[in-house]
Amino acid sequence: MTRPTPAVLVLEDGRAFHGTSYGAEGETFGEMVFATGMTGYQETLTDPSYHRQIVAMTAPHIGNTGVNDEDPESSRVWVAGYVVREPARVASNWRSRRSLDDELRRQGVVGIAMPGTRALTRHLRERGAMRAGVFTAPTAPVEELAERVRTSPSMVGADLAKEVSTAAPYVVPAHGVKRFTVAAIDLGIKAMTPYRMAERGCEVHVLPATATAADVLAVDPDGVFLSNGPGDPAAADYAVETLTGVLEARRPVFGICFGNQILGRALGLGTYKLRYGHRGVNQPVQDRRTGKVDISAHNHGFAVQAPLEGPFDTPYGRGEVSHVNLNDDCVEGLRLLDYPAFSVQYHPEAAAGPHDAAGLFDEFCALMAGGATGTKGEERRNG
Numbered sequence: 486m487t488r489p490t491p492a493v494l495v496l497e498d499g500r501a502f503h504g505t506s507y508g509a510e511g512e513t514f515g516e517m518v519f520a521t522g523m524t525g526y527q528e529t530l531t532d533p534s535y536h537r538q539i540v541a542m543t544a545p546h547i548g549n550t551g552v553n554d555e556d557p558e559s560s561r562v563w564v565a566g567y568v569v570r571e572p573a574r575v576a577s578n579w580r581s582r583r584s585l586d587d588e589l590r591r592q593g594v595v596g597i598a599m600p601g602t603r604a605l606t607r608h609l610r611e612r613g614a615m616r617a618g619v620f621t622a623p624t625a626p627v628e629e630l631a632e633r634v635r636t637s638p639s640m641v642g643a644d645l646a647k648e649v650s651t652a653a654p655y656v657v658p659a660h661g662v663k664r665f666t667v668a669a670i671d672l673g674i675k676a677m678t679p680y681r682m683a684e685r686g687c688e689v690h691v692l693p694a695t696a697t698a699a700d701v702l703a704v705d706p707d708g709v710f711l712s713n714g715p716g717d718p719a720a721a722d723y724a725v726e727t728l729t730g731v732l733e734a735r736r737p738v739f740g741i742c743f744g745n746q747i748l749g750r751a752l753g754l755g756t757y758k759l760r761y762g763h764r765g766v767n768q769p770v771q772d773r774r775t776g777k778v779d780i781s782a783h784n785h786g787f788a789v790q791a792p793l794e795g796p797f798d799t800p801y802g803r804g805e806v807s808h809v810n811l812n813d814d815c816v817e818g819l820r821l822l823d824y825p826a827f828s829v830q831y832h833p834e835a836a837a838g839p840h841d842a843a844g845l846f847d848e849f850c851a852l853m854a855g856g857a858t859g860t861k862g863e864e865r866r867n868g
């Protein structure tokens with residue numbers, strides 16, 4: 486048996502964790518984040534929102550069910566690096582096609598298996614988000630590697646949606662009878678999202694991140710959807726501009742995660758970086774209209790700054806914070822009261838994850854069925 490290759494994870498503050506190489510060998514840099522889901526490592530790895538992030542899994546065994554060809558959320562692994570405690574020695578599942586180790590190697594994803602994932606998570610919770618590097622077979626001392634980590638790009642100010650978005654538009658057909666046309670702006674969309682809309686009779690026209698309002702309106706959509714995506718929402722002015730054009734045209738709008746942040750910005754709200762973000766499948770979110778709590782899937786490092794108490798003014802009438810996270814009171818949803826638009830900071834498409842919030846897609850359909858308050862709705866009602 487060959488000896489495992491040593492590897493080291495180095496944080497920008499100089500803290501280092503030793504282990505062995507997992508996946509491809511080499512070196513990689515990114516923002517260090519931890520994900521707490523006990524299941525769904527394939528969906529995590531292929532979520533474009535993790536672009537340029539090194540993801541540590543807090544669940545201690547990863548790879549147990551191998552890799553299948555059905556669960557990926559996109560055509561490739563997006564994480565910049567992968568940190569696990571103990572890789573499964575045997576992959577066992579009827580859908581498994583290959584081991585996770587092989588898949589990471591095939592896709593050139595550098596990772597580390599190390600005993601310290603719990604210590605790492607506690608460190609990030611105490612010190613906050615920071616950059617990191619994974620180095621296999623390292624030859625330089627840790628302090629030198631930390632110096633290199635400190636010269637790698639920061640997540641604050643990073644405009645990444647364009648790097649993961651589709652190059653060309655495509656259409657996901659409605660399942661069964663078509664009820665609505667949706668224009669979905671792909672800022673890093675996950676495969677499950679158009680699927681959830683298609684199951685509800687939506688024909689989904691997925692458009693590149695740089696689509697203009699004119700491109701969106703050319704689809705003549707009943708509703709416009711803004712997806713999740715990587716990077717700092719404060720850097721995505723083009724998406725805010727497109728959404729502003731859509732809002733001026735008074736089409737119904739629904740946004741998820743990055744989409745929630747972009748809607749917030751279009752309403753004149755700011756965004757900020759959370760201390761260490763929410764990534765996992767058991768975050769409690771309360772719908773403030775009903776008091777109902779959903780257990781929900783999350784992946785966000787930024788959040789919208791909005792007044793929690795009472796409606797606030799926006800260029801499109803009154804808005805309110807519709808959902809809050811019960812762990813930290815962070816804004817988890819926005820809703821306009823005088824215009825058919827809403828968004829959530831979490832993932833109702835939830836694969837993997839709880840399905841408590843799947844009804845939000847029905848709410849979007851109900852908004853589209855009600856028609857826009859503007860031209861298209863009027864036309865439908867009159868014609």
Ligand SMILES: NC(=O)CC[C@H](N)C(=O)O
Pocket residue numbers: 534712713714715716717718741742743744784785786787788
């Ligand atoms: N999943 C997402 O859409 C993430 C949005 C944004 N990149 C954040 O980290 O907050």
